[in-house]
Amino acid sequence: MELTELQNIWQQYDKKLSENTRLNKEILRLMLLSKPRRQLNWIKIKAGFFILSPILFVMFLLVLNVQFYLSTNFYIGLSLFLPIYSITYIWDISYFKLIRTIDFSKPVLSIKKQIAELEKYKIKKTRIRYLLMPFAMIGFILMIIHKITFSFNLVSLLPIVLIILVFISSLYLTFKYSIYERFNKLNKDIDEIEQLEKD
Amino acid sequence: MTDKRQKDQFLDILEKNIGIIIKIARAYSKTLHDKEDLINDITLELWKSFGRFKGGSKISTWIYRIALNTSMNYKRKREKDRLFFLDDLKQIENLSWLIEQPDSSHSEILYQCIDELNQLNKAIILLYLDGNSHDEISDITGISKTNVGTRISRIKEQIKNLATTKT
Numbered sequence: 001m002e003l004t005e006l007q008n009i010w011q012q013y014d015k016k017l018s019e020n021t022r023l024n025k026e027i028l029r030l031m032l033l034s035k036p037r038r039q040l041n042w043i044k045i046k047a048g049f050f051i052l053s054p055i056l057f058v059m060f061l062l063v064l065n066v067q068f069y070l071s072t073n074f075y076i077g078l079s080l081f082l083p084i085y086s087i088t089y090i091w092d093i094s095y096f097k098l099i100r101t102i103d104f105s106k107p108v109l110s111i112k113k114q115i116a117e118l119e120k121y122k123i124k125k126t127r128i129r130y131l132l133m134p135f136a137m138i139g140f141i142l143m144i145i146h147k148i149t150f151s152f153n154l155v156s157l158l159p160i161v162l163i164i165l166v167f168i169s170s171l172y173l174t175f176k177y178s179i180y181e182r183f184n185k186l187n188k189d190i191d192e193i194e195q196l197e198k199d
Numbered sequence: 200m201t202d203k204r205q206k207d208q209f210l211d212i213l214e215k216n217i218g219i220i221i222k223i224a225r226a227y228s229k230t231l232h233d234k235e236d237l238i239n240d241i242t243l244e245l246w247k248s249f250g251r252f253k254g255g256s257k258i259s260t261w262i263y264r265i266a267l268n269t270s271m272n273y274k275r276k277r278e279k280d281r282l283f284f285l286d287d288l289k290q291i292e293n294l295s296w297l298i299e300q301p302d303s304s305h306s307e308i309l310y311q312c313i314d315e316l317n318q319l320n321k322a323i324i325l326l327y328l329d330g331n332s333h334d335e336i337s338d339i340t341g342i343s344k345t346n347v348g349t350r351i352s353r354i355k356e357q358i359k360n361l362a363t364t365k366t
Contacts, residue, residue, distance in 0.1 A: 010328040013306040104268040107341030
C-alpha cells in the first residue's frame with residue numbers, strides 16, 4: 001500500500017466523520033448544554049486528602065482519646081514530630097499547586113517535560129520522606145508514652161522487630177527497584193525532549 | 200460574556216472541530232469504552248481551558264494541543280474510580296453515537312499501523328495526515344521544524360512498511 005493511498009483513506013474517513021457529525025449536531029448540543037460532567041480526578045482526590053490530613057489526624061487522635069502528658073518525653077517527641085510533619089505537609093501542598101499549574105493548551109513537549117519534572121519532584125520528596133519517617137515515628141511514640149518502661153522479653157520485642165523489618169524491606173524495595181529506575185528513565189526522557197526542542 | 204453565550208460559542212467551535220477529537224481519541228485508545236471516555240475527557244479539558252483562550256493561536260492549534268495532551272496523559276479509568284453524578288449517566292448514553300461509527304477496513308488498517316508508533320510519532324503522523332504544515336506541527340508539538348521534517352520522513356517509511364505487512 002502506497003502512502004498516497006493511505007492519505008486518500010484518511011481523507012475519506014475524515015469526510016465520513018464530518019458527515020456523521022453533522023447528522024448528530026443536535027445530540028451534541030444537548031449533551032454539552034447540560035451541566036458539564038464533573039468527573040473528579042483521582043490524583044486531585046489524593047492531593048486533597050493530604051491537604052485535609054492535619055484535620056483528619058487530629059480527629060483520629062480525638063476518636064482514640066489519646067492522652068498527652070506534658071513531660072520531657074512529650075517535648076522531645078514534639079520537637080521531632082512537628083518539624084517533619086510540617087515539612088512533608090508543605091511538600092504536599094506545593095505538589096498540589098504544581099499539578100494545578102499544568103495547562104494542556106501548551107505544546108505537547110512542554111507538557112511532557114513539565115509532567116516528567118513533576119514526577120521527579122515527587123520521587124525526590126518520597127526519598128527524603130522515607131529517611132525522615134523513622135524520626136517522626138519515634139517522635140510520636142515519645143509524645144504518647146508517658147513513662148518508658150520496657151522489659152526485654154519476646155512479647156515486647158516482637159512488634160518492634162516486625163515494624164523495623166517491614167520498614168527496611170519497604171525502604172529497600174522502593175529505593176532499589178522503583179525510585180532509582182524511574183528517576184533514571186525520567187532524566188533520559190527529559191534529555192530526549194530537550195534534544196527534540198533544539199534545532 | 201454570559202454563561203449561555205460562552206457555552207454557545209464553545210459548542211460552535213466544538214461542532215466544527217469534533218472530527219479532530221474523534222480521530223485523536225480513536226488513535227490513543229484501545230477499546231470503544233476508552234474512546235468514549237477519552238472524548239469525554241478531551242471535551243471537559245477544552246471546556247475548562249476555553250475561558251483562558253484569548254485567541255493567541257489558531258483555534259485548531261489550541262484543540263490539537265489539548266486533545267493530544269489529554270490523550271497522552273489518559274489513564275484507563277477503573278469503574279471504581281469513576282465518580283458520576285446522576286445527570287452524567289444521561290450524557291454517557293448520548294455519547295454512544297460517537298462510538299457507533301464503523302471504520303472501513305482500510306481506515307482500520309491505517310489505525311493499526313498508527314497504533315504501532317510511539318506516543319509522539321503517533322501525534323506527528325496524525326497531524327501530518329490531517330494536512331497540517333511542518334510549521335503548524337512544530338507549533339502544536341513543540342518539536343523544532345528540522346526535527347519535524349526528519350521525523351515525518353522516518354514515520355512515513357515505518358507506516359509504509361507496516362501497511363505492506365498488514366495488507
